[in-house]
Amino acid sequence: MTFASLGLFEPLLKTLTSLNYQTPTPLQLQSIPAILGNQDLIATAQTGTGKTAGFALPILQRLTLAGAPVSANSVRALILVPTRELAEQVHRSIQTYGQNLPLRSLAVYGGVSINPQMMGLRKGVDVLVATPGRLLDLHRQNAVRFRQLDILVLDEADRMLDLGFSSELNELIAVLPKQRQTLLFSATFSQRLERLAVQVSRAPQRIAVSTRNAAASTIAQWLVPVDRKRKTELFLHLLKDRQWGQVLAFVNTRKGAEQLVQAVQAIGISVETIHGDKRQPTRLRALERFKAGEIQVLIATSVAARGLDIEDLPLVVNIDLPLTAADYVHRIGRTGRAGAAGEAVSLVSADEVSQLAAIESLLGEVLTRHEEPHFIAEHRLPVTTADGLIRKKPKKPKKPKIPRQEAQPSPSAPEATSAARSRIHLGDWFTDAPGTEPKPAAPPSKAAKPAPARRPPRS
Ligand code: AMP
Numbered sequence: 001m002t003f004a005s006l007g008l009f010e011p012l013l014k015t016l017t018s019l020n021y022q023t024p025t026p027l028q029l030q031s032i033p034a035i036l037g038n039q040d041l042i043a044t045a046q047t048g049t050g051k052t053a054g055f056a057l058p059i060l061q062r063l064t065l066a067g068a069p070v071s072a073n074s075v076r077a078l079i080l081v082p083t084r085e086l087a088e089q090v091h092r093s094i095q096t097y098g099q100n101l102p103l104r105s106l107a108v109y110g111g112v113s114i115n116p117q118m119m120g121l122r123k124g125v126d127v128l129v130a131t132p133g134r135l136l137d138l139h140r141q142n143a144v145r146f147r148q149l150d151i152l153v154l155d156e157a158d159r160m161l162d163l164g165f166s167s168e169l170n171e172l173i174a175v176l177p178k179q180r181q182t183l184l185f186s187a188t189f190s191q192r193l194e195r196l197a198v199q200v201s202r203a204p205q206r207i208a209v210s211t212r213n214a215a216a217s218t219i220a221q222w223l224v225p226v227d228r229k230r231k232t233e234l235f236l237h238l239l240k241d242r243q244w245g246q247v248l249a250f251v252n253t254r255k256g257a258e259q260l261v262q263a264v265q266a267i268g269i270s271v272e273t274i275h276g277d278k279r280q281p282t283r284l285r286a287l288e289r290f291k292a293g294e295i296q297v298l299i300a301t302s303v304a305a306r307g308l309d310i311e312d313l314p315l316v317v318n319i320d321l322p323l324t325a326a327d328y329v330h331r332i333g334r335t336g337r338a339g340a341a342g343e344a345v346s347l348v349s350a351d352e353v354s355q356l357a358a359i360e361s362l363l364g365e366v367l368t369r370h371e372e373p374h375f376i377a378e379h380r381l382p383v384t385t386a387d388g389l390i391r392k393k394p395k396k397p398k399k400p401k402i403p404r405q406e407a408q409p410s411p412s413a414p415e416a417t418s419a420a421r422s423r424i425h426l427g428d429w430f431t432d433a434p435g436t437e438p439k440p441a442a443p444p445s446k447a448a449k450p451a452p453a454r455r456p457p458r459s
Helices: 010-018 026-036 051-065 084-097 115-122 132-140 157-162 166-175 191-200 228-241 254-266 280-291 325-332 350-363 418-426
Strands: 041-044 075-080 105-108 125-130 151-154 181-186 205-208 219-225 247-251 271-274 297-301 315-318 342-348
Touching: 010 051, 010 084, 026 041, 026 051, 026 181, 026 205, 041 051, 051 075, 051 084, 051 125, 051 151, 051 181, 075 132, 084 105, 084 125, 105 115, 105 132, 115 125, 115 132, 125 132, 132 166, 151 191, 157 166, 157 181, 157 191, 166 191, 181 191, 219 350, 228 254, 228 342, 247 254, 254 271, 254 297, 271 280, 280 297, 315 325, 325 342, 325 350, 342 350
Parallel strands: 041 181, 041 205, 075 125, 075 151, 105 125, 151 181, 219 342, 247 297, 247 315, 271 297, 315 342
Antiparallel strands: none
8 A cells, every 4th residue: 555545645745755654554544545535533543653644644635735825823723732842743743744835834832932932823824733721822812713723633632631631622622613624643542531532523433553663572672872973982892792793784874884894894803885885786795695604794774775685683783873763663674583583782872862762753662771881972862752752851840939738730620630730840841641751771681692503703
């Protein structure tokens, strides 16, 4: 099944090709035709299922092909999200997917000045991504009108309820046009959420997909935070210290591949490289030698390695993280095949944190971090979450000046949960549902032992 066969039009197909999205995810297979067909939708789907593209692509197409141009202070599609990080993330996706379309988009959320957001709304926006509290504020100040609203999306609806946004949601829904398309996405469905779903939608199509965790569960994945300039040194150290056997190592550039080859050769380990500058017969010969166990390290770029048939490889190392999350899954898919145990190690520098977040979001899990003594990074790798979020170092919460009792949430907010209460205390930093913290780093196995038949001579 292709994106074209789902009914997406040319400008979007062009964008998807440039993003290297080759096939729709199971969620997208169902959501895209339904949304293009003006169906309401209730979807059980977590982050990592491709849900953002699953709703954003058909919405952008519908807004481009039908409806009047947006009027001042109006909105045509509204995406409600629980946190400002998610608002930013969804807005970035809208901008990416809509890059070839004549549509305006904006993200509004609390914790920052409202004035620029009011200015941004003046000309009207086709797609508005918003957290409920700030949107209500803007509506109360007449900065936003909903007469032109055609599409409402509730993203991560369960987290919105968990964070205590129930009354804001009800207030907002009451002022939206009844005639609209409604799409609700949630990882979990409680009775309370089911009531909300029934209240907001009309004859919805229901879809449920599990997390798109394409990585084989037999692959042990971990990463080592390291400064970019010390990656080669760390790789050579790990090769020796952990007595790695055959390794398929990925870098992002041809130049990087050539430099690494020289460094590996310099410590007396047999190595070959395959990248775009090498002719196909040369690449194939390198691969054959690697498969025959004649060389220990094969260094490759993603493009050169696509379609390589290497089975039972115990270890893949990402010296550079790939530019797309899908490429990560392709790369590490070369190990742990057919149920065999495999290991995938990534050397990650602070400037790669966005790529890391996208990968973890696609996998639906945070990769275990292992700090290597003597290689502790000066540029710290920011903390990431399984939702694909990047945490800036939190400011120490100020001690409240008011007496403790008064700092409790008001009794007029009966929906506020413990998560919502934490949010009140810590201000805008605490925006995530509990349970998304990365697991503490468990030390990985000391050595990924090579298959005996493959062990190459160290020449
Ligand atoms: P989401 O579930 O929306 O958070 O998406 C998770 C990740 O999957 C994001 O990094 C997307 O860029 C990526 N993604 C979404 N759809 C596809 C697709 N069809 N092919 C490859 N990557 C995708």
